[in-house]
Amino acid sequence: MFRILAAFAVFLQTVSATSLGIVSTEGGLVEGQNILLENNRYVDVFRGIPFADIPARFEKPKRHPGWDGVLQTTKYQRRCLQVDLTMTGTMGSEDCLYLNIWVPHGSSVSTNLPVMVWIYGGGFATGGAMGVNFLNNYLYDGQELANRGNVIVVTLGYRLGPLGFLSTGDSDMPGNYGMWDQQAAIAWVHRNIWSFGGDPSNITIFGESAGGVSVSLQTLSPHNKGLIRRAISQSGVAMCPWAISKNPRKFAEEVARKVNCPIDSNMVSCLKTVDSATLTVAGTVNMSGSPDNPVVNNLVLSPVVDGDFLPDEPHNLFHNAAEIDFLAGTNDMDGRMYGGMDIPSVNDDALETPVEDVKRLLAALTKEKGQMGFDGAYATYSATWGSSPSNEVVKKTVVAIETDYLFLIPTQTTLYLHAGSATTGRTYSYLFSVPNRMGGLMPPFPSWMGADHTDDLQYVFGKPLSTPLIYRAEDKALSQSMIAYWTNFAKTGDPNSGGLSVPVTWPAFTNADHKFLELNGNINSASVQDMLRLGYVYFWTSYLPDLPEVTSK
Known part of the structure; x- marks a missing residue:
């Protein structure tokens, strides 16, 4: 009788829940959490699977x-060791190479699903696989994206700051x-995701800011x-x-001096x-700027051309991405935060921003080309000003x-x-x-304010859908559209086809027509445009480089 009751209990569990249960990975068995969603759908969530040893x-x-x-x-594991908001203390751990997996299910357990692997941003200095947390609502919670797009979502941790990116520029x-950590996670997913119902031949990596750079560099690394199908x-x-x-050696020596190490x-x-927390604080980059010394000049703790992960300068490695589908873009005011660091009056409507500050900033960004x-x-940049430009x-x-120099022009060049x-x-x-809603x-x-840096993240991860009370109808529609475009792309390499309907057909970008799609609360046929900021692209990529150098950068 006991065996019959036990068997009946197991039967009830299987008919009431669709779950992977215990999953076998190369390191051992793992068991996550099964969550019941709407419409008789489920998602299995695995938080904190180690993909590598303590580094x-x-x-x-x-x-x-x-x-x-x-x-x-x-449970989510701790983020990688990094400076805290005070920039004088730290949080996180060196034991941080873990990943999280969301697997959606319908009436039966999923098999052969496309896989989307998220790489977070934070200037290679901060961030975490879960993202910021507000009332236990994590920014990079993959549940909405996984369920609505019917894809597996993976988020990963990687070393940051000096522990992840300090370099002497030699052996x-x-x-x-940190790049090797990301690559190890991608390789782990490729080797193990089949056990979670994923298709190892259809892996899309995606990320934002430093995570977007990381994604791009991962496609270029031999x-x-x-391992990567799309990005x-x-x-x-x-x-x-x-x-x-x-010049990574220069910064490594600066850090060494701070912690009383020799530079021989x-x-x-x-x-x-050196104590890991002490080293992390010593490796904090200076985030203060001015028109004459923009903050971009201080962003020196980042990946390097090492002859291994990156055997050459990035622009020489695009043959490695020849078979990878690639989707990229920027926010229309991605550079607002950095503009405010270099010229603080930009952020305050009540303060005047002198034209002279614009001139100083442009002089600093073009100094190696001199007066020309x-x-x-x-x-x-002043061509449309007229004789007396307003403060705005x-x-x-x-x-x-700042948007053009830091984000938009490099993105167009990469495309x-x-x-x-x-x-x-x-x-x-x-x-x-x-x-930006705070404008x-x-x-x-x-x-x-237009779209600030990071403003796109909430829509990709479905926050207007999971926390609808603080969003408008157009925000929910945009989030649904972006999830559709992103997950269709992950499935097929075409954002327009993959099972989810989209508001308008997004044409591919070619070097002949430069088509792009403008994403906002009203996506329609007019959202399909071409030649994005072409005059500015021409200036930064053709006119300026062709001028003779008068001073080194």
């Missing part, structure tokens, strides 16, 4: 040794440890050959001026002995300069390079232009 200082990650029994993966401390870079690509550290042949061995570079830049026009110009090198890989371009309420959110 050794300044070394590539190694495979996890495994575990006995069933690992209960129901002593080659750097890119170490991912055959989405949001507000960050390989060609960004802050994506690659040009013993520097690396000394740095390995500055003259061309100023003529380009001047402020918007500062934001346009050109991908489209030009592609064999079977398709290319798609977008501009996200939903005005005009108080500094640092001026009244004329």
Whole structure:
């Protein structure tokens, strides 16, 4: 009788819940949490699966040794060690190489689903696989994206700051440890995702800001050959001026001096002995800028051309992405935050932003080309001003300069390079232009705000759908559309086909017509446009580089 009752209980469990149950991975068995959703759908969530061992200082990650029994993966693990908001303390742990998986199910357990692997941003210095948390609502919770798009979503941790990116520029401390962590996670997913109902031959990596740069660089690295099918870079690509550290040794020596290490042949061995929190704080980059020394010049802790992960400069590696479908874009005011760091008056409607500050900023960004570079830049950005530009026009110009230089022009360049090198890989371009909801309420959110840096994230991860009370109808519609475009792309390489309907057909980007889609609360046929900021693209990619250099960068 007991066996009959036990069997009946198991039967009831199987008919009332669709779940993977205990899953076998290369490290051992894992068990997550099964959640009942609407419409008799379920999602299995696995939080905190180790994809590599606890990393050794300044070394590539190694495979996890495994575990006995069933690992209960129901809690997020700590984020990688990083500075806190005070910039003088730290949070997180060196034991941080874990990933999280969301697997959606309908009436039966899913099999052969496309896989989307998220790489978070944060300037290679901060961030986490879960994202910011408000009332236990994590930004990078993959549930909405997984369920609505019928894809598996994976988020991962990677080393940050000096532990992830400090480099001497040679074999002593080659750097890119955070990039190797990402690559190890992608490889783990490729080897193990079949057990979770995923298709290892259909992996899309996607990310934003430094995560977007990371995605772009992962497609260019020869170490991912055959692992990545598609990629989405949001507000960050390989060609960004802050994506690659040009003189890593100089910053490594600055950090060494701060922690009382020599800058000779013993520097690396000394740095390995320094307390991890002390080293992390010592490796904090200076985020203060001015018109004459923009903050972009201080973003020096980033990936490097190491001859291994990146065997050459990024622009020479696009052949490695020839078979990868690539979708990329920026927000229309991605540079607002950085413009406000360099010229603080930009953020306050009540303060005047002098034209002289615009000139100083352009002079700083074009200084290696001297007077001719500055003259061309100023003529380009003041062309529509008229004789007496308003204060708002001047402020918007500062934001346009920073957006173009840091994000938009590098993204267009990356799209050109991908489209030009592609064999079977398709290319798609977008501009996200939903005005920030904080605009005009108080500094640092001026009244004329467009889409700020990171404003796109809430829509991709379905926040207007999971927390609808604080969003408008058009926000919910946009989130549904972006989830449809993103997950269709992950399934087929075409954002228009993959099972979810979209408001308008998004044409591919080619070097002949430069088509792009503007994403906002009213996507229609007029949202399909071409030649995004072509005059500015021409200035930064053709006119300026062709001028003779008068000073080194």
